[in-house]
Amino acid sequence: MKILIIFGTRPEAIKLAPLIIAMKKHKIEHRICASAQHRGMLDQVLNTFNISADYDLDIMRPHQTLSDITSSILVKITHVLDEYKPDILFVHGDTTTTFAASLAAFYHKIDIAHVEAGLRTGDMYSPYPEEANRKLTAVLTKYHFAPTHHARKNLLNEMISDDFIFVTGNTVIDALLLVKDKINRTVNLKKSLEERFSFLRLDAKMVLITGHRRENFGNGFDNICSAIKMLAEKFTNVDFVYPVHLNPNVREPVRRYLSGLDNVHLIEPQEYVPFVYLMMRSYIILTDSGGIQEEAPSLGKPVLVMRNTTERVEALEAGTVRLVGTNINVIIDETTKLLTNRALYDDMAKAVNPYGDGRACKRILQFMQEKQLIKRGIY
Ligand code: UD1
Ligand code: UDP
Numbered sequence: 001m002k003i004l005i006i007f008g009t010r011p012e013a014i015k016l017a018p019l020i021i022a023m024k025k026h027k028i029e030h031r032i033c034a035s036a037q038h039r040g041m042l043d044q045v046l047n048t049f050n051i052s053a054d055y056d057l058d059i060m061r062p063h064q065t066l067s068d069i070t071s072s073i074l075v076k077i078t079h080v081l082d083e084y085k086p087d088i089l090f091v092h093g094d095t096t097t098t099f100a101a102s103l104a105a106f107y108h109k110i111d112i113a114h115v116e117a118g119l120r121t122g123d124m125y126s127p128y129p130e131e132a133n134r135k136l137t138a139v140l141t142k143y144h145f146a147p148t149h150h151a152r153k154n155l156l157n158e159m160i161s162d163d164f165i166f167v168t169g170n171t172v173i174d175a176l177l178l179v180k181d182k183i184n185r186t187v188n189l190k191k192s193l194e195e196r197f198s199f200l201r202l203d204a205k206m207v208l209i210t211g212h213r214r215e216n217f218g219n220g221f222d223n224i225c226s227a228i229k230m231l232a233e234k235f236t237n238v239d240f241v242y243p244v245h246l247n248p249n250v251r252e253p254v255r256r257y258l259s260g261l262d263n264v265h266l267i268e269p270q271e272y273v274p275f276v277y278l279m280m281r282s283y284i285i286l287t288d289s290g291g292i293q294e295e296a297p298s299l300g301k302p303v304l305v306m307r308n309t310t311e312r313v314e315a316l317e318a319g320t321v322r323l324v325g326t327n328i329n330v331i332i333d334e335t336t337k338l339l340t341n342r343a344l345y346d347d348m349a350k351a352v353n354p355y356g357d358g359r360a361c362k363r364i365l366q367f368m369q370e371k372q373l374i375k376r377g378i379y
Pocket of ligand 1: 009010011037038039040041042060061062063064066069094095096097129130212213214246247248
């Protein structure tokens with residue numbers, strides 16, 4: 001059984017890295033294809049986890065459109081599928097790499113295994129284009145690895161057979177726990193991370209910020225940046241740290257609004273280890289990221305989600321994340337409450353693990369054994 005694993009962006013690579021490490025460990029035959037929809041941010045993850053791609057489609061272009069990404073992948077992956085002739089293609093999540101690679105595999109009649117299957121908001125334009133990407137991928141997929149029971153229910157509602165849905169937990173928690181343990185156990189690493197971020201005041205609370213969603217471009221980002229500027233001016237005793245996504249649609253407004261403020265630190269996208277350290281060190285996280293909504297509850301960090309919808313309902317139900325949208329006043333009010341009201345903060349800052357226990361990859365491989373897709377005797 002030949003397995004091809006494809007990913008294109010930072011989060012897909014982080015979330016597939018522990019599965020690749022497990023496949024390597026158990027000598028399961030596989031090859032890795034990077035679409036490189038992201039270039040720099042993907043290479044950062046490959047370095048961190050010591051993974052190299054067997055095939056690199058190298059498709060990233062400045063200001064790439066959704067059609068550019070889809071069509072480049074469809075054309076460029078064909079020679080990989082023709083040459084390696086995989087029996088199964090592993091895809092992850094909801095990026096345009098996920099959908100385009102799945103479509104190409106379908107055209108080649110190759111079975112698809114979808115990791116992080118079944119997340120839904122019910123709104124095709126939020127997040128855009130991810131809600132469509134994951135629904136379209138589900139239609140083409142044979143093996144659905146759902147992170148939670150809620151995700152499984154979403155798939156059942158779309159008439160997908162329960163025989164091919166397996167609830168595993170989210171592999172991001174496998175990656176997170178791996179890195180968190182490494183930071184906590186390696187004194188020199190911790191010391192070097194402290195030095196790297198020595199610009200942070202030891203006695204100051206830190207608000208960590210990320211943002212990149214397409215539906216927030218324009219007005220949404222203007223609002224987010226205005227709110228952060230006002231918060232930084234109001235709370236001069238708080239450090240605001242923003243690793244800025246490489247998308248030019250993000251970098252332009254962020255620089256325009258937030259450069260030159262003493263307590264706002266605009267930094268480059270961080271490799272996964274320093275970013276996990278920043279999450280551990282933060283007091284609150286403001287983000288529109290999907291993955292961070294899954295990681296933060298494990299670390300006991302409250303998250304204000306700058307979006308109008310979320311597919312991460314488990315964290316919402318657990319009370320560790322709150323939707324604040326992109327309204328300036330709401331972002332300011334909710335952040336202010338968390339910075340000033342300890343009881344409210346403690347209520348949100350509880351460590352819960354709705355997304356897994358660090359054994360999602362093991363469950364994926366167990367399922368593959370049960371279905372006789374890989375040799376028996378691993379688990
Ligand atoms: C993509 C995914 C999104 C995912 C996000 C994770 C799609 C359509 N979007 O959004 O689902 O949540 O990644 O971060 O699949 N760029 C660089 N270097 C990089 C990465 C990006 O320069 O390493 C710049 C390029 O100019 C590129 C632009 O960012 O054209 C946009 O990248 P793209 O992958 O199209 O969209 P993201 O917003 O990154
Ligand atoms: N992340 C990182 N460095 C950063 C910002 C984020 O390693 O500077 C990690 C983060 O911990 C999470 C993932 O990247 O695992 C989220 O990626 P992103 O927000 O780009 O995408 P999304 O999860 O929204 O698809």
